[in-house]
Amino acid sequence: MTDKAQLEILIIDDNKVDREAIRRALKGLGYGERAVIHDADSGRGGLEFIARRNVDCVFLDYRLPDMDGLALLKQLYDPKTDLAKSPIVMLTGQGSEAVMLEALRWGAQDYLLKDNITPAALNIALKKAQELFELKQNRRLAEEQLHHMRKLEAVGQLTSGIAHDFNNLLTVVLGNLHLLKEKVEAKPDKIDPEYVLKKIHTMETVARNGADLIKRLMVFTRQRPLQHQVVNVNDCIRNALEILKRSLGETIEIEMKPAKEPWPVLIDPEEFGNVLINMAVNARDAMPKGGRLTIATQNMAIEASREIKAGNYTLVTVSDTGTGMTPEVAQRIFEPFFTTKPAGEGTGLGLSMAYGFVKQSNGHISVESRENAGTTFRIYLPRAETSPEAKTAPAHGRREKNAG
Ligand SMILES: Nc1ncnc2c1ncn2[C@@H]1O[C@H](COP(=O)(O)OP(=O)(O)OP(=O)(O)O)[C@@H](O)[C@H]1O
Ligand SMILES: [Mg+2]
Structure with missing residues (x-):
């Protein structure tokens, strides 16, 4: 247990008599000297206090005038850690087992029945919660x-495989250079430009594949934080589309459905561009006979769930009309190195990088896909508190809860 000089305990209860009873019991247990005991008489007041301070334990009454204790828990719950911001003990009335179980699911560590609060029970609950x-x-x-x-x-295991791929790749480049050199040396004045261009093209493609592979590996293994900026997702998507239009081919129709004023988000725009490009390339690969790629943006207020924290999100949807996936494949796509593509055509890092990007942006990603019925990826990015003009880039990309 971290030994702070003074503990901070918060009692959230609108009933003054109950608050005083808990306070007295805590003092009786000797917390009078070791702790500062605060109280709040509403859910909102409690939330505001917790946002400002690091509280060592919260006693939270289920019945509050402005919201119930569960609603408050849900606002404090962070799916990433499966915890609320502070240890919490829920106080409930008799006969509310369902509420207690829900409370434990949403980040409370323990609960007490209000009718049986004894100093001993209080003491155990407090220690257990912490x-x-x-x-x-x-x-x-x-x-x-x-x-x-x-x-x-995994990267280590791959190294030998990559060395092998690289060797193949260099063999192709060296072989082609050798052929060209022979031709030039034998008949310098009778060179067929078409032949030369074809060889150059082959070497270019192969070298690009190699460079691409290395770049992905470097991004994948790095631990440096992303370069976060407050941006408008529509701008990022339009930039990516510039590249995509040229590389997806004519059989694929690209459609953009932008929100009029998407909420600003705090992300690394370059990384986001890479994510979009990989998703579009995946979509192209899933539509060998052509089809439609749609990228849409939308503002969305989300209620808390086990997967995603409640709040405002800018939702980016990338969908295609391609082959879709079996549930078995869909379940594994975010795993590093998972690919269904032939060796040399896919590293299986594209979507695991997308997953990493989304997590580092405090967002969420989901996929919906059915065989022969296309695929939809949804990327939820939390709304940034500042406007796009203020390009602040905090050192580690994590925002203060109440900034702005
Ligand atoms: N839009 C899609 N439609 C159908 N299957 C998809 C789609 N996107 C991804 N997949 C499946 O998920 C797998 C993993 O994708 P991911 O982008 O991570 O790697 P990859 O495309 O195989 O390789 P890389 O991105 O390194 O070129 C793909 O091999 C494919 O089976
Ligand atoms: Mg890919």
Whole structure:
């Protein structure tokens, strides 16, 4: 347990008598000297307090004048950590087992029945909440480290495969150079420009593939934070479309359905461009006979769910009319190196990079796909608090809760 000199305890309850009873019990347990005990008489007041301070434990009454305790929990819940911002003990009346279970699912560590609050029960609940909270935080850190190690391991395993690919690639380039050199040396005045161009074209393609592979690997293994900026997603999409129009081919129709005024988002625009390009290339590959790629943007207020934190999001939808995927494939597409494409044609890093980008942007990504019925990707990016003019780039891309 972190040994702060003084604990901060918050009681959220609109009933003054109940608040005082808890305060008295805590003082009786000796928390009078070790803790600062604050109180709030409404949900909103409680939320505001928690946003400003690091609270070591919150006692939260289920019945509040402006919102119920669950609604408050949902606002504090972060799906990324599966925790609220602080340890929480929910206080409920008799006969509300369903509420208690829900509270535990939404980030509370424990609950107490209001009728049986004794100092001993209070003390145990407080300690348990703090300990469970910290355990979960630590487990989360360990999981992140493990994830990174796994990633590096996968990269390590790939190295020999990549060395092999690169060797093949260099063989093609060297072979073609050799042929050209022979031709030039043998008959310098009888060179067929078409033949020369064909060889150059082959070498160019192969070298590009190699450069592309290396670039992706470098992006994938880096740990540096992204370069976040406040941007308008429509601008990013239009930039990407400039490149895409030329490279997707004539059989694919591209449609953009932009929101009139999309909410600004705090993202790395270059990385976002890469994500869009990979998705469009995936869509092209899924539409060998042609089809339609649609990129749409939309503002959306989202209620809390287990997958996504409640709030305002700018939603970017990328859909195609291609072959779609089986549920087995759809389940694995965000895994690094997962690909269904023949060797040399796909690294399987495209969507895992998209996933990484979205997570680092505090957003969410989902896929909906059916065989022979096309695929839709949805990228939810949290609304930034500042306007696009103010191009602030915080060091690590994480925003303060109440900024702006
Ligand atoms: N729009 C889509 N339609 C059908 N299948 C898709 C679509 N997008 C992705 N997939 C499937 O997901 C797999 C993983 O995609 P991802 O972009 O991560 O890698 P890749 O395209 O195979 O390789 P790379 O992106 O490195 O060229 C693809 O191999 C394909 O099976
Ligand atoms: Mg791809």
